[in-house]
Amino acid sequence: MxxxxxxxxxxxxxxxxxxxxxxxxxxxxxxxxxxxxxxxxxxxxxxxxxxxxxxxxxxxxxxxxxxxxxxxxxxxxxxxxxxxxxxxxxxxxxxxxxxxxxxxxxxxxxxxxxxxxxxxRFQPETEAWITEQAASEGWFTARAQWLGSVFGGDGGPFADSPWRREKGALWDVGPHALSVLLPVLGDVLRVTAAAPGPGDTVHLVLDHAGGASSTLTLSLTAPPAAAGTAVELRGRSGVTLLPDAAQGAxxxxxxxxxxxxxxxxxxxxxxxxxxxxxxxxxxxxxxxxxxxxxxxxxx
Missing domain, CATH: 3.40.50.720 (NAD(P)-binding Rossmann-like Domain)
Incomplete structure (x- = not known):
């Protein structure tokens, strides 16, 4: 092509x-x-x-x-x-x-x-994890943290991105969190809460079609030592964590x-x-x- x-x-x-x-x-x-x-x-x-x-x-x-x-x-x-x-x-x-x-x-x-x-969604470890969790029923709640230090440390070439400066973590890393949660928990029926935190940090609470609720913490302002990604699901099957990806973009x-x-x-x-x-x-x-x-x- x-x-x-x-x-x-x-x-x-x-x-x-x-x-x-x-x-x-x-x-x-x-x-x-x-x-x-x-x-x-x-x-x-x-x-x-x-x-x-x-x-x-x-x-x-x-x-x-x-x-x-x-x-x-x-x-x-x-x-x-x-x-x-x-x-x-x-x-x-x-x-x-x-x-x-x-x-x-x-x-x-x-x-x-x-x-x-x-x-x-195009990382093999994440894709396999999503497929496995989507096949399980009875998820009760989920917690997702997508914390970057683009604005909190040496953000490299993305720190001066005009659209990231304007729209912040909600629009930059929020899509990543939703792309993982939606195929497992179902569509978002409503955003029940949204609150700002330090810098561009935001906290969201979502109700999902599958019956579960989720919380999201999103930031590009985290201190470098606090940056990282974590997704946790809890339900009838127990507790599971999103695995780390071994390959890059x-x-x-x-x-x-x-x-x-x-x-x-x-x-x-x-x-x-x-x-x-x-x-x-x-x-x-x-x-x-x-x-x-x-x-x-x-x-």
């Missing part, structure tokens, strides 16, 4: 470009970015071609991977779908439900496949590309398609609404 990359930022450089260039089932045709000089440099590093015109790239490929801020991603995804391109997207799909619905409508109208790259992204190839080849839609990305967006938007209403005016 001929594929192009939209985006030239740190995540495109660190994850998307290496994954596409090293995938045996993909022909990495070229890169387009909002900064032509960055597109040229990234393309040169991976032996492909820079494009000045996004529509020219869309005309030359069958699929695109999108590594752009979520608001820009949603608009670009609609444009690519209308051009007949399958979509390998990043989380969050969008930062409001209207944008997310536009992406889903565009994919359905064009008949193109979509996969949203929730990193944890690039192998996971290649598995996401495998999923896109399978879906584009006539297979069933992947569970992490644009429709799932929209549902995650809707839940986060409701949590954001509750957070805004709970914050004192002078905070």
């Amino acid at each position: 001929r594929i192009g990359l939209l985006g030239t930022g740190p995540w495109a450089d660190m994850a998307h470009a290496p994954a596409l260039a090293g995938h045996d089932g993909l022909d990495f045709v070229g890169v387009w970015g909002r900064r032509p000089d960055a597109a040229e440099a990234l393309a040169q590093r991976h032996g492909t071609r820079p494009y000045d015109d996004v529509d020219a790239l869309l005309a030359d490929v069958e699929a695109v991977a999108v590594a752009l801020p979520p608001g820009v991603q949603a608009e670009s995804a609609v444009r690519a779908a209308r051009a007949g391109c399958h979509l390998l997207l990043d989380k969050p799909l969008a930062t409001n439900a209207a944008q997310g619905r536009a992406v889903v409508r565009a994919t359905e109208a064009a008949g193109v496949a979509s996969v949203v790259f929730f990193t944890a 690039v192998p996971a992204l290649r598995r996401a590309a495998d999923a896109l190839l399978a879906a584009a080849g006539g297979g069933r839609p992947h569970p992490c398609d644009a429709a799932f990305g929209l549902r995650v967006t809707e839940i986060l938007a409701e949590a954001e609404r509750l957070l805004r209403s709970s914050v004192a005016p002078d905070r």
Whole structure:
């Protein structure tokens, strides 16, 4: 499959470009970015071609991977779908439900496949754990902590990300937590509580269709020594913890590309398609609404 990359930022450089260039089932045709000089440099590093015109790239490929801020991603995804391109997207799909619905409508109208790259969902250990827990009944409660130190220590290239500064942990790591919990506990019936913590930290309480409730603590402001991820389920089967992943983002992204190839080849839609990305967006938007209403005016 001929594929192009939209985006030239740190995540495109660190994850998307290496994954596409090293995938045996993909022909990495070229890169387009909002900064032509960055597109040229990234393309040169991976032996492909820079494009000045996004529509020219869309005309030359069958699929695109999108590594752009979520608001820009949603608009670009609609444009690519209308051009007949399958979509390998990043989380969050969008930062409001209207944008997310536009992406889903565009994919359905064009008949193109979509996969949203929730990193944890494409880790073998996580995938196996989710499958095992989803087959068990009687989950009572869950606790998820996704704590990063992007704003609390040396956050590297992501510390200055404008959209992360604006939207915080809720929208950056919240999708990861939901991508793990939803396939096990079921859809979120309602966000029952949302409260702010230090920095961009947020605490959420969710009611799930399967009867369980869950609590989420999300932050990009944790001290480096306190950063980490933990997911715990408790129910009739006892207590289980999400296992650590042994591989990084690039192998996971290649598995996401495998999923896109399978879906584009006539297979069933992947569970992490644009429709799932929209549902995650809707839940986060409701949590954001509750957070805004709970914050004192002078905070």
